[in-house]
Structures are given as C-alpha cells and as structure tokens.
Amino acid sequence: MRKEIFLVTAGAVLFNIIFWEEKLGLNAMLFDLFIIAAIFHLYPESRSRSVVLSLLILHISSLFTLLLHNSGISKSAFCITLVLLASFAEYIHRSPWYAGGSFLLNLGLLPASVAENWRSSEFRNNNRKSFQKLLRFSVFPLLLLLVFFLIYQLSNSVFAQLVNDFSLQVERFFTNIFSWFSIGRLLFLAAGFYLVGAMLLKTRVNYFSTRDASSTDNLERKKILPQQKKKEAIYDILVGVLGRFGSGMMALKNVNTIGIISLLLLNLLLLVVNVIDIRYIWFDFDFSRNANIYKMVHEGTELLIVSIVLAMMLLIFLFKGNLNFYKRNKWLKFGAYAWIIQNIILVISVLLRDYYYIEFFGLAYKRIGVLFFLFAVLTGLTTVFIKIHFKKSNYFLFRVNAWACIVMLVISSSINWDPMIASYNFTHNDKVPVDLEFIFRLSDKALPVIDRNVTVLQQREKQQPANLNWRGECTNCYTEMLKKRKQEFLEKQQQYTWLSWNYADHSVKQYLTGKTGTQLSRK
Amino acid sequence: MTNFDVGMKIWWKAILLNALFTGTWAVFEAGTGVVAVIIIMIILGYLITLPLLPLVMWIVKLMRALPYGRKESLCWLNTMLVILVWAFYGLATLVLQSWPPDETFFYLVATTTSLAVLAAVQMTKKHILNLSATSSAEGLAQNKSLTYV
Numbered sequence: 001m002r003k004e005i006f007l008v009t010a011g012a013v014l015f016n017i018i019f020w021e022e023k024l025g026l027n028a029m030l031f032d033l034f035i036i037a038a039i040f041h042l043y044p045e046s047r048s049r050s051v052v053l054s055l056l057i058l059h060i061s062s063l064f065t066l067l068l069h070n071s072g073i074s075k076s077a078f079c080i081t082l083v084l085l086a087s088f089a090e091y092i093h094r095s096p097w098y099a100g101g102s103f104l105l106n107l108g109l110l111p112a113s114v115a116e117n118w119r120s121s122e123f124r125n126n127n128r129k130s131f132q133k134l135l136r137f138s139v140f141p142l143l144l145l146l147v148f149f150l151i152y153q154l155s156n157s158v159f160a161q162l163v164n165d166f167s168l169q170v171e172r173f174f175t176n177i178f179s180w181f182s183i184g185r186l187l188f189l190a191a192g193f194y195l196v197g198a199m200l201l202k203t204r205v206n207y208f209s210t211r212d213a214s215s216t217d218n219l220e221r222k223k224i225l226p227q228q229k230k231k232e233a234i235y236d237i238l239v240g241v242l243g244r245f246g247s248g249m250m251a252l253k254n255v256n257t258i259g260i261i262s263l264l265l266l267n268l269l270l271l272v273v274n275v276i277d278i279r280y281i282w283f284d285f286d287f288s289r290n291a292n293i294y295k296m297v298h299e300g301t302e303l304l305i306v307s308i309v310l311a312m313m314l315l316i317f318l319f320k321g322n323l324n325f326y327k328r329n330k331w332l333k334f335g336a337y338a339w340i341i342q343n344i345i346l347v348i349s350v351l352l353r354d355y356y357y358i359e360f361f362g363l364a365y366k367r368i369g370v371l372f373f374l375f376a377v378l379t380g381l382t383t384v385f386i387k388i389h390f391k392k393s394n395y396f397l398f399r400v401n402a403w404a405c406i407v408m409l410v411i412s413s414s415i416n417w418d419p420m421i422a423s424y425n426f427t428h429n430d431k432v433p434v435d436l437e438f439i440f441r442l443s444d445k446a447l448p449v450i451d452r453n454v455t456v457l458q459q460r461e462k463q464q465p466a467n468l469n470w471r472g473e474c475t476n477c478y479t480e481m482l483k484k485r486k487q488e489f490l491e492k493q494q495q496y497t498w499l500s501w502n503y504a505d506h507s508v509k510q511y512l513t514g515k516t517g518t519q520l521s522r523k
Numbered sequence: 524m525t526n527f528d529v530g531m532k533i534w535w536k537a538i539l540l541n542a543l544f545t546g547t548w549a550v551f552e553a554g555t556g557v558v559a560v561i562i563i564m565i566i567l568g569y570l571i572t573l574p575l576l577p578l579v580m581w582i583v584k585l586m587r588a589l590p591y592g593r594k595e596s597l598c599w600l601n602t603m604l605v606i607l608v609w610a611f612y613g614l615a616t617l618v619l620q621s622w623p624p625d626e627t628f629f630y631l632v633a634t635t636t637s638l639a640v641l642a643a644v645q646m647t648k649k650h651i652l653n654l655s656a657t658s659s660a661e662g663l664a665q666n667k668s669l670t671y672v
Contacts, residue, residue: 109589109591109599110602111595111598111599111601111602111603112589112591112595112596112598112599113595114598115591115594115595115597115598115599116591116592116595119592119594119595146547150547150550167551183627183630183634184626184630204590204591205590
C-alpha cells in the first residue's frame with residue numbers, strides 16, 4: 001500500500017477514535033500533530049517555505065486559544081488555518097483565496113486522487129484479477145440461490161423455521177457488533193477519511209495554483225484591441241449608458257471625466273454626512289436629548305457599513321484597468337484619495353456610534369463584531385489607497401486583505417468573549433439593566449460569571465411576573481434556569497473523556513463542582 | 524452515447540435494482556404479499572427521483588472533464604452518486620416530518636440505494652468508458668487540430 005493511502009487511512013481511524021462523541025479539546029492537538037507531521041512528510045519541500053511557516057505559527061496560536069477558551073471563534077480559526085496550511089504546503093500559493101480554491105478542488109476530486117494512489121499500490125496489482133474473477137463468477141450462482149431459497153422458504157415450513165432461527169442469530173450477532181460500531185460511526189469514519197484525504201492528497205489539477213502564479217501585484221498597462229474590448233462584460237454596460245462616448249479612441253478619457261464628476265458629487269454628499277456626524281456624534285453627543293440621535297445611532301450603523309463597502313467597490317471598479325496609466329488622471333486620483341479619507345472619517349463615526357451603543361446598552365456579539373469589521377474596513381481602505389497610489393492590482397488588494405482577515409481572526413480568538421461580555425454587562429448593571437435573555441444565550445463558559453451575579457437575577461425575578469412559553473416553561477425564572485444550565489453542563493461533561501479536555505470547560509467545572517461541594521458541606 | 528443517455532441508464536437501473544434489493548428484503552420480512560406494493564414503489568421511485576436525473580447527467584458531464592484515467596474517473600463518479608443519494612435522503616428527512624420512521628430505517632434505505640447505484644454504474648460501465656473515450660478524443664482533436672475519421 002502506498003504511503004499516501006496508509007496515512008489517509010491511519011488519519012481516518014485516528015479521527016474516528018478521538019473525535020467520536022467528543023468535543024474539540026486535547027483531541028484537536030493530537031489530530032493536529034498527526035496531520036502536520038503527515039503533510040511535512042509527504043511534501044518535504046514545503047518545510048522551508050516562509051508562507052507555510054507563518055501559517056504554522058498562526059495555526060499553533062489558534063490551537064492554543066482553542067485549548068484555552070474553546071470558543072466558536074477559536075474553533076473556526078483552528079479549522080481555517082489548518083485547511084490553509086495544508087493547501088499552502090501542497091501547492092505553490094501566495095493568495096489565501098486561491099489556496100482555499102485548491103482545497104475545495106482537493107475535496108471535490110478526492111475519490112479520483114485516492115483511486116490514482118490506490119492503482120499504483122502493490123496490493124491492487126497482485127489481487128485485482130483474482131478478486132474480479134471471484135466477483136464475476138459469483139453473481140449468477142448467488143442470484144439463482146436467492147430465487148430457490150425464497151421458493152423453498154415459502155413452500156417448506158420446517159425450512160422456514162430453520163431460516164428464521166438462523167436469521168435471528170445473525171441479527172443478534174450484528175446487533176452486538178453495531179452496539180460498539182454503529183452505522184453512524186461508520187459514516188463518521190467515512191467523513192474522517194474524506195476530510196483527512198482532502199488535507200493530505202494533492203489533486204492532479206493545478207488550476208488555482210497556476211492562476212495564482214500568473215497573477216501579479218503590480219498592474220501592467222495592456223493594449224486592448226477593440227475586438228477584445230467588445231468581449232468584456234462591462235463594455236456593453238458602458239456603451240449602453242454612454243452611447244458612442246463609451247467606445248472608440250476617447251473612451252478612456254470619457255470614463256475619466258465621468259469618474260471625476262462622480263467622485264466630486266459623492267465627496268460633496270459625504271462631506272455633508274460627515275459634518276453632521278462630527279457635529280452630533282463626535283462632539284456634544286447626548287443620547288437622551290433627542291430621539292432622532294437615538295435613531296441615528298441605532299439604525300445608521302448597518303447602512304453606513306454598506307456604504308463604506310460600496311465606496312471601496314466603486315474605487316476598485318474605477319481603477320481596475322488602464323485608467324491607472326492615463327496621463328490626465330490626477331484629479332480622479334485626488335477625488336479617490338479624498339473619498340478614502342472621508343470614508344475613514346465615516347468609519348470613526350460608526351466606531352463612535354458603536355461605542356455609545358455599548359456604553360448605553362452593554363456588550364453583545366454584534367457590537368463586538370462591528371468593531372472587528374471596522375478594523376477590517378480600515379485595512380481595506382488603506383490597501384485601496386496603496387492600490388491606487390502604487391498602481392497595484394486587484395489580486396494584491398484581495399490577497400493582502402485576506403491575510404489581514406486571517407490574522408484578525410486568530411487575534412480575536414485569543415479573547416474569551418462570553419465571560420467577558422457577561423462580566424462587562426453585570427459590572428455596568430447600575431447604568432444599564434442587563435439583558436438577561438441575551439445573557440442566558442451565552443455559552444456555558446459564562447456560567448461562573450452569571451452565578452456570581454445571582455442577586456441581579458433574583459432582583460429581576462421579583463420585579464416581573466413569570467412568563468410562560470407554549471410548552472409551559474418559564475422563560476424569565478432566571479435562578480431556576482441557571483440551576484438547570486449548571487446541571488446540564490455537569491451532565492454533559494460527564495459524557496466526555498480526557499480527549500475533550502480544555503481549560504475553559506475545566507475551570508467552569510472546577511468552579512461549579514467546588515461551589516456545589518461547598519453548598520453540600522454547609523447543608 | 525451522450526451524457527443524457529448514460530445518466531438515464533444509471534438512473535433507471537439504480538431505481539430498478541434498489542426495488543429488487545428492498546423487495547427481496549421485504550419478502551423476507553413480510554411475505555409475498557408485498558410484491559404489489561413493490562411495483563407501486565418502483566413507479567413512485569421513478570416519479571420522485573425524476574428531479575435527480577439532471578443532476579446525474581451533470582455529474583457524468585463533470586466526470587468527462589476530469590483529467591484522470593478511466594478507473595479514477597469511474598471511482599469519482601461512484602462516490603459523487605453515493606453522496607447524491609445520501610444528500611437526497613438527508614433532504615427528505617428535513618422536508619418530510621413523518622419520514623424516516625427511525626434512524627435504522629434511514630440507514631438501511633440509504634445503504635441499499637447506494638449499493639443499487641454502485642451496481643447500476645458497474646452495469647453501465649461500458650457506456651461510461653465509451654463516453655469518456657469520446658470526450659478524450661474530442662479533446663485531443665481540439666487541442667492538436669487532429670481530425671478523426
């Protein structure tokens with residue numbers, strides 16, 4: 001058997017043993033050790049590539065945060081960096097987008113890759129013909145046997161009884177086997193084989209790595225023939241809107257003029273919006289004074305985010321081709337720079353909105369998400385500026401931003417968000433009443449924080465009547481809900497083995513069992 | 524032979540074989556009285572799985588585009604069709620509330636259908652390989668400007 005197939009099979013078995021009915025914890029580390037060792041063994045040349053080593057550092061960091069916090073974001077960072085590491089090791093890539101594409105190809109073409117490896121193995125060469133012969137020779141006798149078996153079973157009651165007894169024994173045998181190795185577990189094994197295979201086996205198709213290799217960071221001036229131009233999708237739109245001004249020798253000049261006019265008008269419009277924001281949001285902000293300001297903070301954020309993304313798309317569109325090399329594009333560039341600066345001001349305004357929102361309503365996932373998104377947008381705007389100023393390609397823009405997002409994902413996974421959110425909201429309870437419905441939607445890692453603030457729950461319960469849902473369960477009997485959550489957590493933890501160990505669950509368990517122990521000793 | 528012909532062959536053979544497999548099992552379990560039910564099930568099977576036919580043809584078309592040998596492409600086709608079967612039953616579980624009656628039944632039906640699909644591909648192997656050979660020849664002719672008579 002070839003070493004690739006052996007490693008994939010071993011990986012699938014390991015996957016099955018360590019992940020079945022477990023959660024991500026120490027098992028992720030074991031799996032990681034195997035996968036990384038196998039990747040570096042199969043593709044030794046990748047060990048010296050700086051991009052692979054950088055990804056390895058990011059991946060190990062995400063593994064560490066997974067063991068420490070075991071949050072959803074750390075799990076995502078762990079999976080994404082592992083997949084990218086495998087792809088970057090197998091193919092020559094610079095862009096995470098293309099590397100992701102290569103992994104998808106690995107995933108889609110895995111059966112063919114496995115068959116290719118299998119065909120060249122010794123096992124197949126020696127036994128294939130004899131196995132095929134056996135298979136072909138057995139089809140017809142088996143069919144005949146089946147037909148006559150059915151006839152005898154229906155015609156002879158003693159034979160039928162015999163068959164019945166025999167089938168009962170067979171059923172018992174399989175029940176025993178499946179009690180240990182269920183169909184669900186077999187499917188899990190198949191899923192493991194598929195996943196490990198996609199990570200270890202490289203396909204024959206180098207579509208994405210070829211495209212990656214042919215892409216450059218710097219824009220090059222291209223002479224586009226009228227026939228080629230007509231094939232571009234955007235050509236029809238330009239000609240449709242501009243008529244004869246959109247084609248011919250003067251097309252570039254006309255697009256430049258339209259770009260200048262558009263950016264001038266958009267800059268003026270954004271200037272008005274920014275002045276309003278600076279006046280009402282940056283300085284002299286009073287939440288309670290004006291209902292419109294509340295509306296502006298509450299509803300404006302999402303739309304402003306959309307407007308910033310659209311602004312970036314507009315600039316990418318304008319500076320996608322030969323307009324970058326047009327001699328009289330000075331004013332277009334100035335317009336773009338002004339547009340970028342104004343959008344940065346808008347980002348600060350959205351940041352302030354988010355800050356006020358957190359101050360007045362407490363922390364929540366979405367509010368933290370906005371902070372990270374704004375950071376990503378700032379990176380995006382900076383790279384758009386670099387793209388225009390240094391005549392960089394869209395490939396450069398998407399590549400750099402993808403790397404920035406990956407780094408940000410790993411950094412954001414280093415914080416244990418749920419206990420932090422709960423802790424912040426309870427600490428500021430005197431200013432903003434805690435949204436307990438939201439607090440109870442947080443993961444089990446927030447349980448110790450909620451438990452330490454049980455007085456707040458009790459106070460809230462006294463203030464309001466019990467709210468029952470359609471199943472007759474109380475949705476605001478918070479102390480009862482907390483007790484239930486704690487019990488469920490401890491029960492769940494008992495089902496896991498050491499393979500699921502992680503520091504976050506361990507500390508919650510220590511807190512809860514310690515507390516339960518103290519309460520019991522008091523009684 | 525076209526993608527449509529091959530896809531069609533795999534599809535009708537798979538349903539017939541599936542009925543044969545499940546029918547044999549049903550006769551063992553409930554006696555010969557269920558034969559009529561099986562015939563109805565075959566007709567229903569063709570009707571219900573009709574939307575899968577374009578998907579099967581699309582998979583066959585994709586298989587022809589793979590830069591792999593015949594055996595590798597055949598293995599890919601088998602796996603994709605089995606995944607399609609499990610996805611189909613998975614979707615049915617989500618859509619229909621009263622189906623499947625239990626987990627074991629689901630696994631049994633999905634496994635039997637998968638086996639039927641594998642057998643159907645095996646029985647259509649000659650046509651599939653002919654189709655792959657045609658596409659390879661076409662590719663060569665296009666790439667190297669060769670003409671085949």
